[in-house]
Amino acid sequence: MTEKTAAEPTGKSKLVVRLRLALAVLVLAGIGSSPYWGPKALSKLAFFRVRKVEVLGAKYTPVSEVLSRLAQDTTHSVWEPLEPLQARIQAHPQIAKAVVTRKLPGTLVVSITERRPVALVPMPAGLTAVDENGRLLPLDPSRTPIDAPVVTTTPRDTGLYHLLGTLQRDAPQMYSQISSVVRVGREELIFKLPTFQVRAMTNVTLARLSDIEPVEHDLVKRQLHPAELDLRYRDQVIARLP
Numbered sequence: 001m002t003e004k005t006a007a008e009p010t011g012k013s014k015l016v017v018r019l020r021l022a023l024a025v026l027v028l029a030g031i032g033s034s035p036y037w038g039p040k041a042l043s044k045l046a047f048f049r050v051r052k053v054e055v056l057g058a059k060y061t062p063v064s065e066v067l068s069r070l071a072q073d074t075t076h077s078v079w080e081p082l083e084p085l086q087a088r089i090q091a092h093p094q095i096a097k098a099v100v101t102r103k104l105p106g107t108l109v110v111s112i113t114e115r116r117p118v119a120l121v122p123m124p125a126g127l128t129a130v131d132e133n134g135r136l137l138p139l140d141p142s143r144t145p146i147d148a149p150v151v152t153t154t155p156r157d158t159g160l161y162h163l164l165g166t167l168q169r170d171a172p173q174m175y176s177q178i179s180s181v182v183r184v185g186r187e188e189l190i191f192k193l194p195t196f197q198v199r200a201m202t203n204v205t206l207a208r209l210s211d212i213e214p215v216e217h218d219l220v221k222r223q224l225h226p227a228e229l230d231l232r233y234r235d236q237v238i239a240r241l242p
Contacts, residue, residue: 039079050076051106060114060139061094070100070110078102085110093138118164119151119181132165134158149192150180159202160189166206174209188232200231211237 050072055063069088072080082100089098089110097113117129117137129137129146134156139146153160160181167175180192183202191198191209198212212229215237219226230238 039081045077047105048077048079049074049106050078050108052108054103054107054109055112056109057112057114060117060137060144061092061112065092066095066110066112070108072108078104078106078108093135116165116168117146117148118161118168119148120146121151121153130161132161132168134161147176149178152180153183157183163204163206167209171206171210174213196226196228198229198231204231215239 051074053067053070053072055066058066066089069092070085071088072085079102082102085100085108086098089095089100089112094114095112096115099111101109101111103109115131115135115137117139118132119130120127120141121130122128127141127150129139129141129148130151131137149164151157151160151164160183164175164178164181167178177193178191179194182190182192184190184199187202189200189202189204191200198209200208208231211231215229216226219239224239224241226239227242228240230236230240
């Protein structure tokens with residue numbers, strides 16, 4: 001009796017199989033682009049069941065909370081409508097925007113844009129993170145490291161939070177040096193830095209705050225260490241020594 005053994009697939013045959021599979025996926029994806037019957041028909045195929053979820057952009061938001069709001073598992077298809085999924089995720093108070101896309105055959109990709117904390121505000125329950133619009137964020141500073149200045153004002157002080165948000169984006173080095181901001185009366189702010197403080201009006205801009213840099217460098221060259229730099233007077237930076 002002669003035994004027959006199955007021939008091992010050659011490298012060429014493996015390539016052909018991969019190409020056919022890729023072509024099949026592309027054809028099905030083209031069908032899925034039909035706005036009327038494509039996705040509905042493909043959603044019934046087990047080949048397109050959700051097997052994996054990728055979450056991108058989550059720094060402060062626990063991935064588990066994103067997955068909980070997404071509520072997708074192997075009983076669902078990647079061809080189900082994406083808009084309701086995005087809406088559920090964007091309802092999270094930490095998330096400003098969510099985009100859900102498909103990676104065929106069985107992966108959903110969730111790309112989120114978070115509301116970033118720009119300050120910590122003392123509240124009755126402790127320090128609370130706020131974003132640049134003064135929105136309270138669901139972050140616990142005792143559990144989540146937040147590198148942001150402590151601001152002794154209210155969440156309604158949106159002008160200050162917008163300024164801190166601008167600093168965080170456009171002047172991160174200066175922003176990282178600010179440990180706290182104190183409102184003095186109705187018109188003034190004091191920014192606490194590691195070795196001195198900056199006094200300014202409440203309408204101070206990023207450009208005006210940048211005026212302290214050349215003055216600080218000049219004082220260092222002269223081996224002088226200011227206690228305060230005052231920006232309240234137009235086109236002047238007044239250095240007060242200890």
